[in-house]
Amino acid sequence: MKRNDDTQVDVQLSREEIRRYGRHLLMPEVGLEGQKKLKASSVLLVGAGGLGSPLGLYLAAAGLGRIGIVDFDVVDSSNLQRQILHSSEDVGKPKLQSARKRIQGINPDVEVATYETRLTSENALEILQEFDVIVDGTDNFPTRYLVNDACVLLGKPNVYGSIFRFDGQASVFYAREGPCYRCLYPEPPPAGLVPSCAEGGVLGVLPGIVGTIQANETIKVLLGIGEPLVGRLLLFDALKMQFRELKLRKNLSCQMCGEHPTITHLIDYEAFCGINPPPTDDERSGEFEMTVEELKKRLDEKNDVFVLDVREPHEYEIVNLGGHLIPLNDLPARVHELDSSREIVVHCHHGPRSQRATEFLVQLGFKKVKNLMGGIDEWAAKIDQSMVRY
Amino acid sequence: MPTKVLIPSPLRGYTEKQETLLLEGESIDELLLQLTTKYPALKKHLFSEDGQLRKFVNVYVNDEDIRHLQKEQTRVSPKDVVSIIPSIAGGKR
Ligand SMILES: [Zn+2]
Numbered sequence: 001m002k003r004n005d006d007t008q009v010d011v012q013l014s015r016e017e018i019r020r021y022g023r024h025l026l027m028p029e030v031g032l033e034g035q036k037k038l039k040a041s042s043v044l045l046v047g048a049g050g051l052g053s054p055l056g057l058y059l060a061a062a063g064l065g066r067i068g069i070v071d072f073d074v075v076d077s078s079n080l081q082r083q084i085l086h087s088s089e090d091v092g093k094p095k096l097q098s099a100r101k102r103i104q105g106i107n108p109d110v111e112v113a114t115y116e117t118r119l120t121s122e123n124a125l126e127i128l129q130e131f132d133v134i135v136d137g138t139d140n141f142p143t144r145y146l147v148n149d150a151c152v153l154l155g156k157p158n159v160y161g162s163i164f165r166f167d168g169q170a171s172v173f174y175a176r177e178g179p180c181y182r183c184l185y186p187e188p189p190p191a192g193l194v195p196s197c198a199e200g201g202v203l204g205v206l207p208g209i210v211g212t213i214q215a216n217e218t219i220k221v222l223l224g225i226g227e228p229l230v231g232r233l234l235l236f237d238a239l240k241m242q243f244r245e246l247k248l249r250k251n252l253s254c255q256m257c258g259e260h261p262t263i264t265h266l267i268d269y270e271a272f273c274g275i276n277p278p279p280t281d282d283e284r285s286g287e288f289e290m291t292v293e294e295l296k297k298r299l300d301e302k303n304d305v306f307v308l309d310v311r312e313p314h315e316y317e318i319v320n321l322g323g324h325l326i327p328l329n330d331l332p333a334r335v336h337e338l339d340s341s342r343e344i345v346v347h348c349h350h351g352p353r354s355q356r357a358t359e360f361l362v363q364l365g366f367k368k369v370k371n372l373m374g375g376i377d378e379w380a381a382k383i384d385q386s387m388v389r390y
Numbered sequence: 391m392p393t394k395v396l397i398p399s400p401l402r403g404y405t406e407k408q409e410t411l412l413l414e415g416e417s418i419d420e421l422l423l424q425l426t427t428k429y430p431a432l433k434k435h436l437f438s439e440d441g442q443l444r445k446f447v448n449v450y451v452n453d454e455d456i457r458h459l460q461k462e463q464t465r466v467s468p469k470d471v472v473s474i475i476p477s478i479a480g481g482k483r
Contacts, residue, residue: 050480141479164478165399185477187445200400202480235475246453246475329403332431 009036011065017109021063034223035063039109041222042066044131046119046147048099049073050207051137051161051214053085058215060103060110064222067103068113068131071095078390082204119143121266124150133218135159137211141188142269148173148181149266152256157228159218161210166203168210168236171229171248172217175257178231183251183258188273206238288358290345290370292379298345308338308346310357311376315349319388321376328353331360340366347372347379349390391468395421398474404432418449419462421472436474446477 013021013035024030030038043064045052048071059067075083075090075098083095090098096114103112115127119138128134128150136147136158144162151158157174160181173180213234220226235244255262298305307323309316316325326334328348338344344366346354351374358371372379380387392412397405405411406429413428415421422443426433438444449456450473456464466472 139480141477144479162478163480167399167478169478184448185446188479189444189446189477200480233475244453244473246450246473247455247458249455249458251457329431 009033009040011036011040013039017063024062029225030223034225037223038063038219039065041133042068042131043133043135043218043222044068044070044128045135045137046070046143047137047139048083048085048095049079049137049139050082050163050202051211052099052135053083054208054211055135055137055215055218056085056099056103057106058212059218060107062215062219063107064110066111066113066131068115068127069096069099070115070117070119070127071099072116072118082202082207084208119146121146121269124266125154128156129154131156133157133159133221135161135214135218137161137214141273142275144181145188145272146266146269149256149263151175152180153264153266157221159214159221161207161214163202163206163210165200166206166238168206168213168238170210170213170217170234170236171232172221174221174228174230175250179248179250180254180257182256183254184233184248186251186255190274203238206236209236209238288362288370289373291373292383295345295372295379296383298343304342306339306342306344308344308354308357309348309376310346310353311348315390318390319376319380321347321379323347328357331357335361335364338366340368343368343370345370345372348375350375350377393421393466393468394471395425396471396473398476400476400478401432401435401474404435405429416465417462418451418456418464418466418472421466422449422462435476448475449473450475 018025021035024035025032041064043059045055045067048056048069056067073095075086075093075095077091079086080088085102086095086098094116096116100112100114103110117123124146134147134151134156136144138144138147148158152175155176157172160171160173162169217228220228231248233246233248235246250257252258307321309320309323309325310328310331312327313325326337346357346369348354351371354371354375358369361369377389380389392414395411395413397409397411402409413421413424415424422436426436436444436447443449443462451459451464451466451470456462
């Protein structure tokens with residue numbers, strides 16, 4: 001991979017910087033020229049969460065000239081288990097604020113550019129074109145396809161990382177030299193088929209490992225040294241402590257980077273990923289839905305309501321409504337435990353799993369089944385504040 | 391002689407939590423048929439309505455994507471390790 005190699009970098013390092021980066025300067029692969037390249041370089045982090053945290057810290061420490069961050073979330077206490085850019089005192093504040101503070105605390109010479117927005121088809125090209133390398137640390141398919149497509153259109157390397165439970169993936173998608181993300185996966189899974197980290201959980205250390213791998217690849221790409229993960233998919237299994245590698249090849253019929261690309265501009269990625277706009281209040285008060293307030297009323301009035309909990313047993317152990325537990329995956333095999341003549345209210349943690357369970361039961365002919373909107377978390381927030389939230 | 395098939399963690403909920411299965415078959419087609427016969431709930435995660443392997447699920451024989459071999463007709467032997475690699479998106483939240 002060649003980047004910047006042939007161009008002389010016209011930045012200088014101060015005495016202080018030479019001392020700070022001494023351990024880099026000692027290695028001929030980096031050296032004074034390499035360190036100057038890093039100072040002249042810019043990297044965009046898409047997401048200041050689990051993957052973005054170690055990336056921000058190490059890239060700042062390494063002496064990058066400019067680090068951009070796109071994020072619009074505020075810090076939640078459930079982020080602190082893995083998002084080490086943020087501290088307990090940052091809860092409730094924008095992630096960009098704590099990210100900037102930590103990065104500049106490590107290295108005040110780094111210029112931090114923050115974009116407090118969702119990355120969209122409208123703003124992506126404008127934001128991404130300001131940076132040499134883009135690092136994908138997002139949590140959803142629409143943004144991953146958006147980042148990929150924008151990088152292909154702009155000819156920029158996309159340093160990819162993804163995590164789920166104990167599993168991690170990393171690669172460098174750089175269409176000029178190898179495959180892009182669409183060569184690997186031409187299409188996303190339909191919404192709801194694959195659980196997210198918010199549903200499936202994730203080991204807190206895992207984004208630390210995958211994010212530092214991304215930081216490593218980013219620096220190699222910027223310096224033009226070693227063998228970046230172009231054309232290779234690295235798989236990491238934290239339980240087995242095992243790394244594997246799969247070959248990735250450019251798909252000549254790739255819609256984005258193949259011989260005859262059919263996608264030549266950014267599209268509507270929410271629609272592409274099968275995500276419908278959020279329902280309006282009218283649509284929400286649907287036939288197969290119930291609010292937590294409504295359920296409370298029914299239970300208080302001692303109406304006959306059968307509460308079905310489709311979470312996992314270990315979640316039930318944390319907190320429950322005393323409902324009948326059938327994990328979503330077991331529902332098809334255990335549906336005979338349900339009495340379709342009774343009113344059934346289905347709930348999970350936040351709502352997506354119980355929504356799928358409700359749709360499944362309706363398809364089977366259940367008429368009196370309702371999805372508890374917002375799940376047990378909404379109940380704990382609005383009805384019974386003594387319950388723990390997780 | 392059976393071939394080793396590795397099940398990724400998002401799909402282990404459909405294989406009684408098993409991550410390694412030993413299945414009989416001489417091609418990817420045969421292995422996947424055995425897999426979905428044994429675990430019918432997996433079927434909709436691996437195949438679309440028209441029976442095509444889904445585009446967000448890749449199958450590898452050792453380190454090579456079957457799309458670059460003979461697709462589902464790719465031959466396998468007991469020495470091979472077959473991996474199913476679906477796309478995952480997590481990272482930020
Ligand atoms: Zn491509």
